Amino acid sequence: MSKVLPTPKTMKKKAQMEYVLSQYRLAHPNTDPAIEPHLVAPWAIKKGIIIPRIVTQEDVLRRDLSTHLKSEHVTDPQDRRVRKNHSIPVEVQTQDGVKRRSKWYSIFEAPAPHMHLSLALRRSMALSDCQQLDLDLRSYNDNNIHSAVVPKLDYNFNLDIEEASLPTTYPAAPPDDADES
Template identity: 30%
Template sequence: MSAYANQVKSYIERYQAEFGGDGMLDPHAVAEWAYRNGLHKPSVRTVVDAIAADIAQQFREEYRTDAKGQRYRAMHAVRSKKGDKTMSLWADMDDERAPREHFVRSFAQRRQQIVGDCYQLKTDVDVYNAKNAAQKPIQVPLDFTYDVEELQLPFQGKKAA
């Protein structure tokens, strides 16, 4: 664990010791407490990273509607490494200058994120079920074929206006 990660972990432990609570933690409340108590003084890099995160969030939340009434996400990211730094480059689906290869990579990376989320969900459910063997096991199906088809039903047969 990095020194920064250890520092953050110590904030969390101090916050829990001071406030006790019900075992639920709000990261914003912990961060505000750490900042207010002088445990963390943000650097210019931290501020720039926070602003960049806000910009990326805006990109993530930009949706448009096509002629058939389908709502789609307009901006798509590709994560890549340059040296030891990971970066995300965003492109707009409606920008003719954006290369097709960007979207091929973006969609493949998003699919891998979904696979990773499903793997982790399955692991979490399996561990929970093992820890609670006296209870009926929680079942979480991971085949989304019918879910996606159901969501697409309103758009089937519609033609562009």
């Protein structure tokens, strides 16, 4: 009895991407091991390995709006450049069921609970990034084919934050009350 293999249409997104990559590697065994998505995507579509989900104009615009809101900055009254908009995830009822969307407030208009949750979520993401970075570094050091060792990184950003807040321009001459020792 032959085993029925799942098709890309029936797989979840992660499994779909793994399937596409495995098929690409099988079809290109003697190429550089680096993956270049701009080469894999058109190959997979042309071969019919995967048919991308149709994205509506509304989906595209919603993503573009979120990207814009996330990247917009303002200068506050203390002359600090800050992220203007802050989001939290919210559940919204759609025709296709409950979907996760984002709710954005401008920094100075955000209610405190919204701002606190937004900042806490971003802090949690930064911690996750540092944890993954440390795992990747240790795994590289233990397993890379070059026997290379990358030094352990310092994940305490307090000194970096202090340094970034120092002035970047200085007066041409010292102040009049400077000690002349």
